[in-house]
Amino acid sequence: MQTRRKNNIVKPNPKYNLSARLSDVPLEPRTxxxxxxxxxxxxxxxxxxxxxxxxxxxxxxxxxxxxxxxxxxxxxxxxxxxxxxxxxxxxxxxxxxxxxxxxxxxxxxxxxxxxxxxxxxxxxxxxxxxxxxxxxxxxxxxxxxxxxxxxxxxxxxxxxxxxxxxxxxxxxxxxxxxxxxxxxxxxxxxxxxxxxxxxxxxxxxxxxxxxxxxxxxxxxxxxxxxxxxxxxxxxxxxxxxxxxxxxxxxxxxxxxxxxGLEAHRTDEGLHLSQRKYIVDLLHKYNMVNAKPIGAPMASSPKLTLHSGVPLSDPLEYRKLVGSLQYLAFTRLDISYAVNRLSQFMHKPTQDHWQAAKRILRYLAGTPTHGIFFSAKNELKLHAFSDSDWGGDSEATDVFINGFGTLCPLF
Known part of the structure; x- marks a missing residue:
């Protein structure tokens, strides 16, 4: 019999990852x-x-x-x-x-x-x-x-x-x-x-x-x-x-x-990351032990305004997407996915919520990733824009800025 253990598939037990409150950290008072x-x-x-x-x-x-x-x-x-x-x-x-x-x-x-x-x-x-x-x-x-x-x-x-x-x-x-x-x-x-x-x-x-x-x-x-x-x-x-x-x-x-940006500078350059911010975000949404995934967004099926059942309370979705927008400061690899999810803030569905949680799964496997400024970089401006004016069939329903992906300027 082939079990997951024999195939080296191990899911961490959440109870072993709970950290005890340190005695020198006082409780935050309410009054x-x-x-x-x-x-x-x-x-x-x-x-x-x-x-x-x-x-x-x-x-x-x-x-x-x-x-x-x-x-x-x-x-x-x-x-x-x-x-x-x-x-x-x-x-x-x-x-x-x-x-x-x-x-x-x-x-x-x-x-x-x-x-x-x-x-x-x-x-x-x-x-x-x-x-x-x-x-x-x-x-x-x-x-x-x-x-x-x-x-x-x-x-x-x-x-x-x-x-x-x-x-x-x-x-x-x-x-x-x-x-x-x-x-x-x-x-x-x-x-x-x-x-x-x-x-x-x-x-x-x-x-x-x-x-x-x-x-x-x-x-x-x-x-x-x-x-x-x-x-x-x-x-x-x-x-x-x-x-x-x-x-x-x-x-x-x-x-x-x-x-919230962690900076590490060496002779080679400067690395910016938001590791602590990511860890705190994963804790907030109980995704610390989530199975990591290799891409922040699935290529198919394509998210639309009407895909999925509307959420009864969209507040949590909006909070998560807002947090991910700030995270895109150093995580340019999630910029497109977050921009796409932001287009459904006014009427999110279960499919949109699952797509947002997929980004968290991606972050769970890449918490230390960030942006690197090389000390040997030449000060020349490079820009790229992938315009997609006809790619959004719901342009009449939601506001879009006409751009698909905007790459960093350096």
């Missing part, structure tokens, strides 16, 4: 009262409140009668290094921005998010030219953005003033959760960088460039994470020192872990 009972979470709360005081974020005032007052809550998160080792407890006070009223306590909104294409191009230039690449994080970035509107917020839970319990916080600086907070921080940073001689890119508003003679410096902004590279170490260090004088920033370090 501020739970957090106050733990020394480590109390320290995290105190750090956040101290940052509010240091930046003069708000003033306690009597509750206004004719103004909207937004609530606030604490967000508790355990922070880990890229290796999965526990780092620290982090507590963040977040305003309930969904209670804001447009035209009353906010007008314009904007989020400084650097484009993935821009990051890839700048990294390719830096690696090809053997430039140093530094990363830094701004502490409580939004608290350093000045508000233009009159905004009131409830006092932080657990830190209500005993002498004035009915008072509210009149915000002077932006707070995480406010609709205009990212824009306020961006304008603050932009004004400072322009005063140093930087120019704001017209193609990507989160890219700033500085040219002094024959030297160049590029600065990329993703909310409160900054990437900086340039032709001279002295020029980069000068900008880093000026940033540290103006804002509260963490010590800069060589690029290693940025926006």
């Amino acid at each position: 501020v009262n739970q957090a106050l009972k733990d020394k480590r979470w109390r320290g995290a709360l105190s750090t956040e409140i101290d940052a509010f005081a240091r930046n003069h974020t708000f003033d306690l005032v009597p509750r206004p009668l004719n103004h909207n007052v937004v609530g606030c809550k604490w967000i508790f998160t355990n922070k880990f290094f890229a290796t999965g080792v526990f780092n620290r407890c982090k507590a963040r006070l977040v305003a309930k921005g969904f209670n804001q009223q447009q035209g009353r306590d906010y007008t314009e909104t904007f989020s400084p998010v650097i484009k993935a294409t821009t990051i890839r191009i700048i990294l390719d230039i830096a690696v090809s030219m053997s430039w140093p690449i530094q990363q830094l994080d701004v502490n409580n970035a939004f608290l350093q953005g000045t508000l233009e509107e009159e905004v009131y917020m409830e006092q932080p839970p657990g830190f209500v003033d005993k002498d004035h319990p009915s008072y509210v916080c009149k915000l002077n600086k932006a707070v995480y959760g406010l609709k205009q907070a990212p824009r306020a921080w961006y304008l603050e940073l932009k004004a400072f960088l322009l005063s140093l001689g930087f120019k704001n890119s017209l193609a990507d508003t989160s890219l700033f460039t500085l040219q002094v003679g024959k030297d160049f410096i590029y600065l990329l902004v993703y909310v409160d994470d900054i990437l900086i590279t340039g032709s001279t170490k002295a020029g980069i260090q000068r900008i880093l020192n000026l940033l540290a004088e103006r804002f509260s920033v963490k010590d800069p370090e060589d690029l290693n872990y940025f926006l």
Whole structure:
């Protein structure tokens, strides 16, 4: 009798892959009262409140009668290094921005998010030219953005003033959760960088460039994470020192872990991957022990808008495809499959869901794959477009951009 064991076909037992919670990783509290009972979470709360005081974020005032007052809550998160080792407890006070009223306590909104294409191009230039690449994080970035509107917020839970319990916080600086907070921080940073001689890119508003003679410096902004590279170490260090004088920033370090991207640089070049992101995604959808597959998408049958039974709740499908879209930052091999699945976001079916899980199976066998920037690469632009205007028979039902596969520019 031929068994799977005799044919060397082994399916891992899931119970042996369950990792026990480490004793030094505290549970994330659900309420501020739970957090106050733990020394480590109390320290995290105190750090956040101290940052509010240091930046003069708000003033306690009597509750206004004719103004909207937004609530606030604490967000508790355990922070880990890229290796999965526990780092620290982090507590963040977040305003309930969904209670804001447009035209009353906010007008314009904007989020400084650097484009993935821009990051890839700048990294390719830096690696090809053997430039140093530094990363830094701004502490409580939004608290350093000045508000233009009159905004009131409830006092932080657990830190209500005993002498004035009915008072509210009149915000002077932006707070995480406010609709205009990212824009306020961006304008603050932009004004400072322009005063140093930087120019704001017209193609990507989160890219700033500085040219002094024959030297160049590029600065990329993703909310409160900054990437900086340039032709001279002295020029980069000068900008880093000026940033540290103006804002509260963490010590800069060589690029290693940025926006969930794991960077490994050698003399041969730079390798970017999202291994930890992939592992976390597989855990989330219980696909860690899934049987790996060799391709992210089946060549047939072709997915259509009406293939399969519609999902009763499309939310989970949309979350998964959204996560895969961010993963396509370094996994260009799944770009076409993810782009195809994105065309069914408005009406996904069981067939679309199975196709999305197939991508997870493919990732389960290739978690360390990524994109490589060679140090010997020539700075020449190469582009390829496979246009397929007539290949989608449902072009009248769903919006398509006219492109099938778009290959990387380098």
